[in-house]
Amino acid sequence: AFRWIRLAARTPVLRTFAAAALAPRYQELRTEALGLRMHGPFGLAAGFDKNAVAIDGMAMLGFDHIEIGTVTGEPQPGNPKKRLFRLVADRALINRMGFNNEGSAAVAARLAARNPVFRTTVGVNIGKTKVVPEAEAAADYVKSTEALAAHADYLVVNVSSPNTPGLRNLQATESLRPLLTAVREAADRTVTTRRVPLLVKIAPDLADEDVDAVADLAVELGLDGIIATNTT
Template structure:
């Protein structure tokens, strides 16, 4: 949970800090670290994308298991400036820059990820039952486009395993959200019960909960975005949270696809308001392939899957702007898709995002990207005349007439 715990800085920690700060590759005030850009990333990119992910994430978890390392990383990278803080979802975020679901599927390394500068981490997608996901290979880089195609298929160890891991960090620092999805073998008729089962286990341990109905890699899942199917699902998850979270009810959000029509985006926004949801996460990956630099034959050879990264930027921003025009500040909007720089994150905030999330940009930008974006957001806020980053939420939307009146 998000209860803070004081982390004392011992002489050893302070000494280690000094050494690390002298190393440009780990200095959050440096430009994109040369060690990662010119050495580590090229080596990792020699490996299959999923293998490289497991290797890099495993190395981070291994390093932070060494006594003192997590404390040093926090001292170096954790956002501290009060001007970065955002109050949303009944929580106080140290920074508005988080890690999207899909990176830490099994709640294995969220504390390590928080230590390197993320303001929050969203684990999952977690399903009620453990499942292996789709056959490999199932993750592919589009380096020319700074993108990824994945058809992982919600591979995870299930809600019971995630519950056990989350329970161990009940009093740890940092905000951790939980993203829940449908088990592949579960039929649509049984989908509500499946979501209820995972929510019942995980909501009491989550700072917020996201219902994922927008991955293109689980057959039939996106059909649940239709309002007539989404309404009973979200209402059931709400009741489960109310039943299982007596002390503190985590906020409930829904994650939508970028491939929805504008009318369907409006319909989901209206439903979220009707049901009293806390917010919307926009957007998931896209099934579209237009405008890519990667040769068509390579893209066709890769086949099906969700595309993320830079190619998603424009559509994700357009969905955010439409949502803001529709709901104003009545919902928390979490923007994800194609964010690689502080300027892009700042654009999303000014367009109406309370929070932003990284995924593919983190893979291409390296481990210091979240802290660099947070630092540069302060510069951008000052440049534009805002005392705090949160003061700029929706600033551009406030300056333009409502394009989509209700």
């Protein structure tokens, strides 16, 4: 299905047909969020298009915003296969992907070279490279920010995947505050013509008091939103 979506986006006849048949635009659905104007409220979460290769294909199908990634500072293969399992009876998936992606430099180059066929909002979700120690996480996120911020309508700091060892430790406010501050400063330093909205993505397994602490921190730092939630 993923390959067919990419093919359709590159084929003029299929692109025209699909855009007309599958992606009608209704004025009453137009949405404004994060200071961005979108065709509607329906978006594609990070995890499907990890390397920014199917943006036009997904926009063609009617998604009003598309979040690519998760992208890490360095390329990495992710966890060994098999790593994605469908539970038909439970109507669920088991996700053990592990941030497989081509890395921030490669994804940034692809976004820079993109000639959009369909106008859509593109968010970029960034995470920690697996081999980077927790103490050096901020520098890794900054590397991704410096590469990708200019190509992002909004940025998401992912500190909540269960498939990268130690990543969720970064949700503790004493770790999260300097990390988010560093990313915000890097985005502002990299993109001087506009303010790139910044969000943080949290886990569904946080205790209520930890959710409150992250929310308070988001307000304190002037974040633009919280994405809830990641894989349990």
